[in-house]
Amino acid sequence: MSVHTMETLTLFNNEPYRRAFSAMVIAVVDNAVVLEHTLFYPTGGGQPGDTGHFTLADGTQIEVIGTVRDPLLPSIIWHQVQQCPPHLCTGALVNASLDWERRYQHMKMHTCLHLLGSIIDAPVTGCSISADKGRLDFDLPEMTLDKDSITRDLNVLIEQGSPVNILSMPAAELPTVLETNPGKTARPPAIHGDLRMVEVSGIDLQPCGGTHVHNTREIGRVYCEKIEKKSKSNRRVILRFE
Incomplete structure (x- = not known):
């Protein structure tokens, strides 16, 4: 999928109290991940981007340290991760949870x-x-x-x-x-x-x-x-x- 055709569907607008979700990975670049949809709010309007973690099918946990919109294509939301393991790739399914108290x-x-x-x-x-x-x-x-x-x-x-x-x-x-x-x-x-x-x-x-x-x-x-x-x-x- 070309980055120009990607779009992250936002769940946080309609479900601000929801804390966890599952989604498919549609892009990985270095230590940044795009999901098909997300509850993670991206930095904007004075409000910081959400943090939390992803859990892969094999139990691997990945810390999400920030969330931002793409500066050129704002319909794309990047989840910045602490470290991206090799098996986190396009098509993978992740279970994601917010740092809810924050x-x-x-x-x-x-x-x-x-x-x-x-x-x-x-x-x-x-x-x-x-x-x-x-x-x-x-x-x-x-x-x-x-x-x-x-x-x-x-x-x-x-x-x-x-x-x-x-x-x-x-x-x-x-x-x-x-x-x-x-x-x-x-x-x-x-x-x-x-x-x-x-x-x-x-x-x-x-x-x-x-x-x-x-x-x-x-x-x-x-x-x-x-x-x-x-x-x-x-x-x-x-x-x-x-």
Whole structure:
């Protein structure tokens, strides 16, 4: 199969809580593997790529140390492995498992950052997520942010237990979304001409390709650890789980 005709079917968009799956290998290059479909989320939108392991038919375990999209063909997802054994080849069947606790922390923090964006009225200029913390950068020239207020307001929203829904919207409607949500990204993921939208019911709606929890109460308590001035007009807000 030519690399130009390959495509990895994504399972993580519709099944973010699923932890394991089986799939056929469709390409191996050095220590990188492409599967016919995957639950492993590839690095993007500030969210790290998933880690985990593959198990081959003979019991061999292979550590997956990262997951990325192909820089030229983004429909292809590469699983970066610690070491690729000779018998891991095209056509092989693997049983794959996520490092679930790490992924679930990413899901919780990603949803929490959507809440953070909803309470700060400024354009978002950057995002980063890890298993224990997350941050958003805002285009905000004046220092009007307060750690205690952010902590209080976020935990109030979390405790509301609002549902988190995944919606689809025609890409042509993006200008309307940006008009009503001026702080949101202007470069959303588009799938077959549609935008993948993440809605925190009654709180936030924005284009996003990441994985999220089903209800804000799953996030648990968080606190604003730090607010940094990164430039004349850039403020960085860093959150951590309690």
